[in-house]
Amino acid sequence: MSPAQREEDTMSTAVQPSPFPALTPAQRLHIEIYGYVIIENVLSQEEVNGLKDALYGIEDDFRRTGELPGPNCFHTSTREDFFRIDNLPHLDPRFFDYVTNPFILGMAEEIVGGPVRLQQSDAHIRRPLAEDERRYGFHRGINPAYSHYEKGLYHFSFIKALTNLTDLGPDDGGTTVIAGTHKVPQDVPQEEIVAAALEDPSMIHQVEAPAGSTLLFYESLIHAAGIIRSDRDRLLILGGYMPTMFQAWMGYEPDPDFVQTLPYEHRQLLTGEQKFHWPRQPRQLGDPSAV
Numbered sequence: 090m091s092p093a094q095r096e097e098d099t100m101s102t103a104v105q106p107s108p109f110p111a112l113t114p115a116q117r118l119h120i121e122i123y124g125y126v127i128i129e130n131v132l133s134q135e136e137v138n139g140l141k142d143a144l145y146g147i148e149d150d151f152r153r154t155g156e157l158p159g160p161n162c163f164h165t166s167t168r169e170d171f172f173r174i175d176n177l178p179h180l181d182p183r184f185f186d187y188v189t190n191p192f193i194l195g196m197a198e199e200i201v202g203g204p205v206r207l208q209q210s211d212a213h214i215r216r217p218l219a220e221d222e223r224r225y226g227f228h229r230g231i232n233p234a235y236s237h238y239e240k241g242l243y244h245f246s247f248i249k250a251l252t253n254l255t256d257l258g259p260d261d262g263g264t265t266v267i268a269g270t271h272k273v274p275q276d277v278p279q280e281e282i283v284a285a286a287l288e289d290p291s292m293i294h295q296v297e298a299p300a301g302s303t304l305l306f307y308e309s310l311i312h313a314a315g316i317i318r319s320d321r322d323r324l325l326i327l328g329g330y331m332p333t334m335f336q337a338w339m340g341y342e343p344d345p346d347f348v349q350t351l352p353y354e355h356r357q358l359l360t361g362e363q364k365f366h367w368p369r370q371p372r373q374l375g376d377p378s379a380v
Contacts, residue, residue, distance in 0.1 A: 104354040108379040110372045111195030117374060120200065121243055123294070124271030124310035131192060132252055132301040136183070141254050141324055143181045144212045148172045161344040170216045176340060177210040177326075178359060179347035184212070188328040189355055192380065193250045196305050197330035202237065202244035203369045206361035209249075209329030209341055215262060217317040225265060225313040227283045232275045233309040239371035243272070247308035247331050254324035256300050262317035263296030264304055271307040282311060333357070334364040 110117070112126070120126040132140075147158045151167060159180050165173040177184035187193070188210050197205045235246035257263040267286045286292045295315050296304050306312065308329065317323055337343070343359040357363045 104352055105191040107191045107195035107198060109195055109199060109370060110376050110378055111192060111199050111380060113378045114375055116378075117199070117242070117372070120305060120307070121374075123266075123268040125266055125268070125294075125304060125306035125312075127296060127298050127302055127304055128196070129298060129302045131190070131303040132187075134301065136186075137254050137300045139183045140187065140212070140326055143183045144174070144214060144254070144324055144326070147174055147180070147212075148214055159344075161342065163340055165211065170218055172214040173211055175209075175211040176342075176344075177212060178207070179344040184210070184326070187252070187326055189358060193303065193328060194330070194358070195380075196303075197248050197250060197328075198370060199372065200244060200248045200305070200307070201246065201330060201332055202239055202371065203367050204333050204363055205248075205330040205358070206333045206335065206337075206363075207328060207341075207343075207359055208247065208331040208335065208338060210327065212326045213324065215314065215317060215323040215325075217262075217320060225316065227267065227279070227311050227313045229270070229279065229311045230308040233272055234275065235309075236272075239369060240373055242372070242374060245271070245307045245309060246335070247329060249304075249306055249308055249327055249329045251304045251306070251325055251327040253296070253298060253302055253304070254300055254326060255322065257297050257302075257315075257323070258319070259295070259297055260318040261297075261321055262315035262319075262323045263298070264306075264312055265293060265295045265315045266306065266310055266312040268292055268294050271310040273311075279311065286311075333361045333367060335361065337361065 116126045162174060162176040162180055165175055178188055188207055231247045237244050270282055273282060348356050348359055
């Protein structure tokens with residue numbers, strides 16, 4: 090079954106098992122080497138349209154009322170050119186279904202190396218900037234030291250699944266990364282890494298992919314929002330996953346009333362309450378995908 094073949098519009102309370110391994114050998118090797126991999130057709134067009142409707146609806150309501158869409162969420166930005174809402178699961182059933190998508194969880198667990206909790210969730214609308222404001226904001230979110238190897242493969246403590254809800258061509262501002270920097274130690278100054286990469290653009294990769302495609306990447310990979318040169322909005326949704334023993338980041342704590350409505354498997358995904366039992370789940374590179 091394709092990972093895109095899932096129910097839409099209503100929150101799924103049935104807990105489906107995550108595939109293992111979720112990635113093909115080629116996909117697993119790609120993220121091992123470059124720090125990212127693009128998986129197409131993770132979401133169906135129907136799912137993409139539903140998420141776009143939800144996100145545009147939240148923005149429209151905010152522009153009209155100035156209010157947040159619910160409790161225990163926040164805005165990172167409300168600018169006209171960049172609207173972002175954070176802490177998503179309880180805000181809309183379509184958001185919940187995304188962050189609990191079994192295929193996405195399977196990919197996250199494979200890269201982290203064991204069970205995961207949801208650490209971050211946000212959705213963005215980006216619009217073109219004036220030409221004199223266009224620049225890359227390269228950054229990494231976590232030290233590459235939070236890693237380990239199993240069966241010769243690199244596992245990392247924070248993995249992100251970013252799915253574009255709009256088609257991304259070369260001018261549409263797809264996420265831009267400096268390939269391979271996920272393993273470059275924190276001791277090397279980031280500004281020196283960026284400067285070196287800008288001297289050789291072959292190291293700078295930009296996502297070009299159809300809507301419904303997922304960029305899976307290590308949060309230690311140096312990356313930036315792309316530069317939009319077209320006249321089209323760019324919409325995306327993102328889930329960030331860490332081992333269950335990590336505490337929730339401030340602002341991303343799950344809504345307590347919402348959590349009480351969930352089955353155990355989804356509850357522990359949002360709360361990390363399984364933190365004292367963390368079985369490692371390694372794979373061999375050559376193992377075929379279970380999808």
